Amino acid sequence: MMDDFGWTPLSLAISNSHEAVVKLLFARDDIDLNSKDKFGAMPLLLATEYKSEAVVELLLTRDNVNPDPKSAFRDIPLL
Secondary structure, three states, X not given: OOOOOOOOHHHHHHHOOOHHHHHHHHOOOOOOXXXXXXXXXXXXXXXXXXXXXXXXXXXXXXXXXXXXXXXXXXXXXXX
């Protein structure tokens, strides 16, 4: 499920710093941890942009998360 901007429940949880909700969503099999919004931003990029260190760490522990979350308009290096 996405809104008009391509944001998913995971994107919204990240942008609102709801770490507990992020953890709940991680437990679901139908959550795409690399989904892109309308501008190409993925959850890891959003977590770095919103300075959610705990969520960045959670995402990076997952094998199926793209560690290079570039978008069409902004790039935030992790290193």
